[in-house]
Amino acid sequence: MPVSVLLVEGKLDAEVLNPVLGLAPVRLTLETGGSKSSLKPKARDRRQGSAGVVACYLRDRDFDFDPPASAALPVVDAQLETGVVLGWRWCRHELESYLLEPRLVEAATGWSAADYSKELLAAAQRLLPYTAARWAVGIARRSLPPFTELPTRPSELTNEIQLPPDCSQVACFAWVQQHVGAFRQQVEATLDGTVLQASLNERMQRLSGLTAIDDVLIWYSGKDLLAALSPLIATRPEANPKVFRRQLSRWIQDRPQDAVALFPEWQALLVALANN
Structure with a gap:
Protein backbone atom coordinates (compact mmCIF):
# COMPACT_ATOMS: atom_id res chain seq x y z
CA MET A 1 0.00 0.00 0.00
CA PRO A 2 1.45 3.45 -0.89
CA VAL A 3 2.83 5.53 1.96
CA SER A 4 0.69 8.58 2.73
CA VAL A 5 2.76 10.20 5.52
CA LEU A 6 6.56 10.16 5.79
CA LEU A 7 8.15 11.33 9.04
CA VAL A 8 11.68 12.76 8.90
CA GLU A 9 13.92 14.17 11.60
CA GLY A 10 14.29 17.90 11.07
CA LYS A 11 13.93 21.06 9.03
CA LEU A 12 16.77 20.34 6.59
CA ASP A 13 15.34 16.90 5.80
CA ALA A 14 11.96 18.44 5.04
CA GLU A 15 13.40 21.24 2.89
CA VAL A 16 15.47 18.86 0.79
CA LEU A 17 13.04 15.97 0.54
CA ASN A 18 9.76 17.79 -0.05
CA PRO A 19 10.49 18.56 -3.72
CA VAL A 20 12.15 15.17 -4.19
CA LEU A 21 9.10 13.31 -2.89
CA GLY A 22 6.97 15.40 -5.19
CA LEU A 23 8.36 13.18 -7.95
CA ALA A 24 6.88 10.06 -6.37
CA PRO A 25 4.00 8.44 -8.29
CA VAL A 26 1.82 8.82 -5.17
CA ARG A 27 0.73 11.81 -3.13
CA LEU A 28 2.19 11.88 0.34
CA THR A 29 2.70 14.33 3.18
CA LEU A 30 6.13 14.97 4.67
CA GLU A 31 6.27 15.81 8.37
CA THR A 32 9.12 16.55 10.77
CA GLY A 33 8.97 14.13 13.66
CA GLY A 34 11.93 15.07 15.84
CA SER A 35 14.76 12.84 17.02
CA LYS A 36 15.53 9.66 15.13
CA SER A 37 14.62 7.48 18.12
CA SER A 38 11.13 9.00 18.28
CA LEU A 39 10.22 8.40 14.64
CA LYS A 40 9.40 4.70 14.88
CA PRO A 41 6.83 4.98 17.70
CA LYS A 42 5.34 8.10 16.12
CA ALA A 43 4.88 6.34 12.78
CA ARG A 44 3.30 3.37 14.51
CA ASP A 45 0.97 5.64 16.50
CA ARG A 46 -0.11 7.48 13.35
CA ARG A 47 -1.05 4.20 11.71
CA GLN A 48 -3.04 3.07 14.72
CA GLY A 49 -4.67 6.42 15.47
CA SER A 50 -5.89 7.45 12.03
CA ALA A 51 -7.85 5.22 9.69
CA GLY A 52 -6.38 5.07 6.22
CA VAL A 53 -3.08 6.72 7.20
CA VAL A 54 -0.05 4.72 6.04
CA ALA A 55 2.75 6.37 8.00
CA CYS A 56 6.44 5.50 7.66
CA TYR A 57 9.67 7.22 8.64
CA LEU A 58 13.13 7.92 7.25
CA ARG A 59 16.08 8.51 9.57
CA ASP A 60 19.83 9.13 9.49
CA ARG A 61 22.06 6.10 9.97
CA ASP A 62 24.67 7.98 12.04
CA PHE A 63 26.99 5.73 14.09
CA ASP A 64 24.14 3.44 15.12
CA PHE A 65 24.77 0.91 12.34
CA ASP A 66 27.61 -0.03 10.02
CA PRO A 67 27.00 0.90 6.37
CA PRO A 68 25.15 -1.67 4.25
CA ALA A 69 26.93 -3.79 1.66
CA SER A 70 25.08 -1.98 -1.13
CA ALA A 71 24.22 1.71 -1.24
CA ALA A 72 21.69 1.30 -4.04
CA LEU A 73 18.67 0.85 -1.76
CA PRO A 74 17.53 2.56 1.44
CA VAL A 75 17.95 0.19 4.38
CA VAL A 76 14.86 -1.16 6.12
CA ASP A 77 15.06 0.13 9.70
CA ALA A 78 11.88 -1.43 11.11
CA GLN A 79 8.97 -3.61 10.01
CA LEU A 80 5.52 -4.30 11.34
CA GLU A 81 4.58 -7.78 12.52
CA THR A 82 3.10 -8.36 9.05
CA GLY A 83 6.45 -7.69 7.38
CA VAL A 84 5.34 -4.32 6.02
CA VAL A 85 8.11 -1.72 6.22
CA LEU A 86 7.56 0.88 8.95
CA GLY A 87 10.76 2.85 8.39
CA TRP A 88 14.01 3.20 6.47
CA ARG A 89 17.42 4.67 7.20
CA TRP A 90 19.88 6.26 4.79
CA CYS A 91 22.80 4.24 3.42
CA ARG A 92 25.10 7.23 3.82
CA HIS A 93 25.79 8.63 7.27
CA GLU A 94 23.24 11.48 7.19
CA LEU A 95 21.58 13.90 4.80
CA GLU A 96 24.64 16.17 4.62
CA SER A 97 26.56 13.19 3.26
CA ARG A 250 18.51 25.03 -2.60
CA TRP A 251 19.94 23.41 -5.74
CA ILE A 252 18.09 20.19 -4.89
CA GLN A 253 14.90 22.11 -4.18
CA ASP A 254 15.14 23.86 -7.55
CA ARG A 255 16.15 20.74 -9.51
CA PRO A 256 14.76 17.67 -7.75
CA GLN A 257 14.84 15.53 -10.91
CA ASP A 258 18.53 16.24 -11.43
CA ALA A 259 19.21 15.48 -7.78
CA VAL A 260 17.38 12.15 -7.86
CA ALA A 261 19.34 11.19 -10.97
CA LEU A 262 22.55 11.43 -8.91
CA PHE A 263 21.50 8.86 -6.33
CA PRO A 264 20.13 5.39 -7.20
CA GLU A 265 19.13 5.11 -3.54
CA TRP A 266 16.77 8.08 -3.88
CA GLN A 267 15.25 6.57 -7.00
CA ALA A 268 14.69 3.31 -5.11
CA LEU A 269 13.13 5.23 -2.20
CA LEU A 270 10.51 6.76 -4.48
CA VAL A 271 9.61 3.29 -5.74
CA ALA A 272 9.45 1.88 -2.21
CA LEU A 273 7.15 4.67 -1.03
CA ALA A 274 4.71 3.85 -3.82
CA ASN A 275 4.81 0.09 -3.30
CA ASN A 276 5.25 -0.47 0.43
Whole structure:
Protein backbone atom coordinates (compact mmCIF):
# COMPACT_ATOMS: atom_id res chain seq x y z
CA MET A 1 0.00 0.00 0.00
CA PRO A 2 1.45 3.45 -0.89
CA VAL A 3 2.83 5.53 1.96
CA SER A 4 0.69 8.58 2.73
CA VAL A 5 2.76 10.20 5.52
CA LEU A 6 6.56 10.16 5.79
CA LEU A 7 8.15 11.33 9.04
CA VAL A 8 11.68 12.76 8.90
CA GLU A 9 13.92 14.17 11.60
CA GLY A 10 14.29 17.90 11.07
CA LYS A 11 13.93 21.06 9.03
CA LEU A 12 16.77 20.34 6.59
CA ASP A 13 15.34 16.90 5.80
CA ALA A 14 11.96 18.44 5.04
CA GLU A 15 13.40 21.24 2.89
CA VAL A 16 15.47 18.86 0.79
CA LEU A 17 13.04 15.97 0.54
CA ASN A 18 9.76 17.79 -0.05
CA PRO A 19 10.49 18.56 -3.72
CA VAL A 20 12.15 15.17 -4.19
CA LEU A 21 9.10 13.31 -2.89
CA GLY A 22 6.97 15.40 -5.19
CA LEU A 23 8.36 13.18 -7.95
CA ALA A 24 6.88 10.06 -6.37
CA PRO A 25 4.00 8.44 -8.29
CA VAL A 26 1.82 8.82 -5.17
CA ARG A 27 0.73 11.81 -3.13
CA LEU A 28 2.19 11.88 0.34
CA THR A 29 2.70 14.33 3.18
CA LEU A 30 6.13 14.97 4.67
CA GLU A 31 6.27 15.81 8.37
CA THR A 32 9.12 16.55 10.77
CA GLY A 33 8.97 14.13 13.66
CA GLY A 34 11.93 15.07 15.84
CA SER A 35 14.76 12.84 17.02
CA LYS A 36 15.53 9.66 15.13
CA SER A 37 14.62 7.48 18.12
CA SER A 38 11.13 9.00 18.28
CA LEU A 39 10.22 8.40 14.64
CA LYS A 40 9.40 4.70 14.88
CA PRO A 41 6.83 4.98 17.70
CA LYS A 42 5.34 8.10 16.12
CA ALA A 43 4.88 6.34 12.78
CA ARG A 44 3.30 3.37 14.51
CA ASP A 45 0.97 5.64 16.50
CA ARG A 46 -0.11 7.48 13.35
CA ARG A 47 -1.05 4.20 11.71
CA GLN A 48 -3.04 3.07 14.72
CA GLY A 49 -4.67 6.42 15.47
CA SER A 50 -5.89 7.45 12.03
CA ALA A 51 -7.85 5.22 9.69
CA GLY A 52 -6.38 5.07 6.22
CA VAL A 53 -3.08 6.72 7.20
CA VAL A 54 -0.05 4.72 6.04
CA ALA A 55 2.75 6.37 8.00
CA CYS A 56 6.44 5.50 7.66
CA TYR A 57 9.67 7.22 8.64
CA LEU A 58 13.13 7.92 7.25
CA ARG A 59 16.08 8.51 9.57
CA ASP A 60 19.83 9.13 9.49
CA ARG A 61 22.06 6.10 9.97
CA ASP A 62 24.67 7.98 12.04
CA PHE A 63 26.99 5.73 14.09
CA ASP A 64 24.14 3.44 15.12
CA PHE A 65 24.77 0.91 12.34
CA ASP A 66 27.61 -0.03 10.02
CA PRO A 67 27.00 0.90 6.37
CA PRO A 68 25.15 -1.67 4.25
CA ALA A 69 26.93 -3.79 1.66
CA SER A 70 25.08 -1.98 -1.13
CA ALA A 71 24.22 1.71 -1.24
CA ALA A 72 21.69 1.30 -4.04
CA LEU A 73 18.67 0.85 -1.76
CA PRO A 74 17.53 2.56 1.44
CA VAL A 75 17.95 0.19 4.38
CA VAL A 76 14.86 -1.16 6.12
CA ASP A 77 15.06 0.13 9.70
CA ALA A 78 11.88 -1.43 11.11
CA GLN A 79 8.97 -3.61 10.01
CA LEU A 80 5.52 -4.30 11.34
CA GLU A 81 4.58 -7.78 12.52
CA THR A 82 3.10 -8.36 9.05
CA GLY A 83 6.45 -7.69 7.38
CA VAL A 84 5.34 -4.32 6.02
CA VAL A 85 8.11 -1.72 6.22
CA LEU A 86 7.56 0.88 8.95
CA GLY A 87 10.76 2.85 8.39
CA TRP A 88 14.01 3.20 6.47
CA ARG A 89 17.42 4.67 7.20
CA TRP A 90 19.88 6.26 4.79
CA CYS A 91 22.80 4.24 3.42
CA ARG A 92 25.10 7.23 3.82
CA HIS A 93 25.79 8.63 7.27
CA GLU A 94 23.24 11.48 7.19
CA LEU A 95 21.58 13.90 4.80
CA GLU A 96 24.64 16.17 4.62
CA SER A 97 26.56 13.19 3.26
CA TYR A 98 24.42 13.43 0.12
CA LEU A 99 24.69 17.21 -0.13
CA LEU A 100 28.50 16.84 -0.23
CA GLU A 101 28.37 14.65 -3.34
CA PRO A 102 31.03 16.15 -5.72
CA ARG A 103 28.74 16.24 -8.77
CA LEU A 104 26.12 18.08 -6.74
CA VAL A 105 28.67 20.50 -5.29
CA GLU A 106 29.98 21.35 -8.75
CA ALA A 107 26.49 21.91 -10.16
CA ALA A 108 25.36 24.01 -7.20
CA THR A 109 28.47 26.09 -6.51
CA GLY A 110 30.80 25.85 -9.51
CA TRP A 111 33.53 24.24 -7.39
CA SER A 112 35.27 21.81 -9.75
CA ALA A 113 34.31 18.25 -8.80
CA ALA A 114 37.92 17.11 -9.26
CA ASP A 115 39.39 19.87 -7.07
CA TYR A 116 36.67 19.51 -4.49
CA SER A 117 37.10 15.73 -4.33
CA LYS A 118 40.80 16.14 -3.50
CA GLU A 119 39.93 18.51 -0.67
CA LEU A 120 37.21 16.19 0.61
CA LEU A 121 39.62 13.25 0.76
CA ALA A 122 42.17 15.45 2.55
CA ALA A 123 39.50 16.52 5.05
CA ALA A 124 38.63 12.88 5.68
CA GLN A 125 42.29 12.11 6.34
CA ARG A 126 42.44 14.87 8.96
CA LEU A 127 39.28 13.55 10.56
CA LEU A 128 40.40 9.92 10.62
CA PRO A 129 41.27 9.60 14.36
CA TYR A 130 38.21 11.61 15.41
CA THR A 131 35.89 9.55 13.21
CA ALA A 132 37.41 6.30 14.47
CA ALA A 133 36.79 7.52 18.02
CA ARG A 134 33.17 8.39 17.22
CA TRP A 135 32.68 4.97 15.67
CA ALA A 136 34.15 3.28 18.76
CA VAL A 137 31.66 5.10 20.96
CA GLY A 138 28.84 4.19 18.59
CA ILE A 139 29.82 0.53 18.65
CA ALA A 140 29.97 0.56 22.45
CA ARG A 141 26.62 2.33 22.71
CA ARG A 142 24.81 -0.09 20.41
CA SER A 143 26.18 -3.01 22.43
CA LEU A 144 24.84 -1.69 25.73
CA PRO A 145 21.76 -3.43 27.11
CA PRO A 146 18.67 -1.23 26.90
CA PHE A 147 17.32 0.36 30.05
CA THR A 148 14.25 -1.84 29.67
CA GLU A 149 16.48 -4.72 30.73
CA LEU A 150 16.81 -3.07 34.14
CA PRO A 151 13.16 -3.06 35.24
CA THR A 152 12.29 -1.73 38.69
CA ARG A 153 10.32 -4.90 39.53
CA PRO A 154 11.47 -8.52 39.74
CA SER A 155 11.03 -10.23 36.37
CA GLU A 156 8.99 -13.07 37.89
CA LEU A 157 6.16 -10.63 38.64
CA THR A 158 4.04 -11.12 35.53
CA ASN A 159 0.91 -9.40 36.82
CA GLU A 160 0.95 -5.60 37.01
CA ILE A 161 -0.88 -5.81 40.34
CA GLN A 162 1.48 -8.15 42.17
CA LEU A 163 4.13 -7.99 44.89
CA PRO A 164 7.13 -10.19 45.69
CA PRO A 165 6.38 -12.89 48.27
CA ASP A 166 8.99 -11.33 50.58
CA CYS A 167 9.02 -7.53 50.90
CA SER A 168 11.38 -7.44 53.87
CA GLN A 169 14.39 -5.14 53.85
CA VAL A 170 16.81 -8.06 53.68
CA ALA A 171 15.06 -9.66 50.70
CA CYS A 172 14.52 -6.40 48.79
CA PHE A 173 18.06 -5.12 49.30
CA ALA A 174 19.50 -8.49 48.26
CA TRP A 175 17.37 -8.42 45.08
CA VAL A 176 18.64 -4.94 44.18
CA GLN A 177 22.28 -5.96 44.61
CA GLN A 178 21.83 -9.07 42.46
CA HIS A 179 19.62 -7.38 39.85
CA VAL A 180 21.73 -4.26 39.31
CA GLY A 181 24.95 -6.24 39.65
CA ALA A 182 24.02 -8.50 36.74
CA PHE A 183 23.21 -5.46 34.61
CA ARG A 184 26.48 -3.79 35.60
CA GLN A 185 28.45 -6.82 34.46
CA GLN A 186 26.93 -6.52 30.99
CA VAL A 187 27.79 -2.82 30.85
CA GLU A 188 31.33 -3.29 32.15
CA ALA A 189 32.03 -6.00 29.58
CA THR A 190 30.89 -3.69 26.79
CA LEU A 191 32.86 -0.69 28.05
CA ASP A 192 36.00 -2.61 28.97
CA GLY A 193 39.15 -0.74 27.95
CA THR A 194 40.52 -3.67 25.97
CA VAL A 195 37.29 -4.00 23.99
CA LEU A 196 37.22 -0.26 23.37
CA GLN A 197 40.83 -0.23 22.15
CA ALA A 198 40.07 -3.10 19.78
CA SER A 199 37.19 -1.07 18.31
CA LEU A 200 39.44 1.96 17.90
CA ASN A 201 42.12 -0.08 16.15
CA GLU A 202 39.63 -1.79 13.85
CA ARG A 203 37.97 1.48 12.83
CA MET A 204 41.31 3.23 12.28
CA GLN A 205 42.38 0.41 9.98
CA ARG A 206 39.08 0.37 8.12
CA LEU A 207 38.93 4.14 7.63
CA SER A 208 42.60 4.30 6.61
CA GLY A 209 41.82 2.11 3.62
CA LEU A 210 39.12 4.37 2.19
CA THR A 211 40.20 6.07 -1.03
CA ALA A 212 36.89 6.46 -2.87
CA ILE A 213 34.64 9.48 -2.38
CA ASP A 214 31.54 7.29 -2.10
CA ASP A 215 33.14 5.35 0.76
CA VAL A 216 34.11 8.52 2.59
CA LEU A 217 30.56 9.86 2.32
CA ILE A 218 29.23 6.57 3.65
CA TRP A 219 31.59 6.16 6.61
CA TYR A 220 32.17 9.77 7.70
CA SER A 221 29.74 12.22 9.25
CA GLY A 222 28.66 14.76 6.65
CA LYS A 223 28.52 17.49 9.29
CA ASP A 224 32.08 16.68 10.38
CA LEU A 225 33.31 16.82 6.78
CA LEU A 226 31.52 20.14 6.33
CA ALA A 227 33.26 21.50 9.42
CA ALA A 228 36.65 20.23 8.20
CA LEU A 229 36.09 22.03 4.88
CA SER A 230 35.25 25.31 6.64
CA PRO A 231 38.66 26.98 6.11
CA LEU A 232 38.40 26.39 2.36
CA ILE A 233 34.75 27.41 2.23
CA ALA A 234 35.73 30.65 3.98
CA THR A 235 37.77 31.58 0.89
CA ARG A 236 34.83 30.98 -1.43
CA PRO A 237 31.76 33.14 -2.19
CA GLU A 238 29.66 31.07 0.24
CA ALA A 239 31.99 32.20 3.07
CA ASN A 240 30.77 29.77 5.75
CA PRO A 241 29.57 26.14 5.92
CA LYS A 242 25.95 26.96 6.75
CA VAL A 243 25.60 29.15 3.66
CA PHE A 244 27.41 26.48 1.63
CA ARG A 245 24.99 23.82 2.87
CA ARG A 246 22.02 26.08 2.17
CA GLN A 247 23.17 26.57 -1.41
CA LEU A 248 23.46 22.82 -1.92
CA SER A 249 20.01 22.31 -0.42
CA ARG A 250 18.51 25.03 -2.60
CA TRP A 251 19.94 23.41 -5.74
CA ILE A 252 18.09 20.19 -4.89
CA GLN A 253 14.90 22.11 -4.18
CA ASP A 254 15.14 23.86 -7.55
CA ARG A 255 16.15 20.74 -9.51
CA PRO A 256 14.76 17.67 -7.75
CA GLN A 257 14.84 15.53 -10.91
CA ASP A 258 18.53 16.24 -11.43
CA ALA A 259 19.21 15.48 -7.78
CA VAL A 260 17.38 12.15 -7.86
CA ALA A 261 19.34 11.19 -10.97
CA LEU A 262 22.55 11.43 -8.91
CA PHE A 263 21.50 8.86 -6.33
CA PRO A 264 20.13 5.39 -7.20
CA GLU A 265 19.13 5.11 -3.54
CA TRP A 266 16.77 8.08 -3.88
CA GLN A 267 15.25 6.57 -7.00
CA ALA A 268 14.69 3.31 -5.11
CA LEU A 269 13.13 5.23 -2.20
CA LEU A 270 10.51 6.76 -4.48
CA VAL A 271 9.61 3.29 -5.74
CA ALA A 272 9.45 1.88 -2.21
CA LEU A 273 7.15 4.67 -1.03
CA ALA A 274 4.71 3.85 -3.82
CA ASN A 275 4.81 0.09 -3.30
CA ASN A 276 5.25 -0.47 0.43
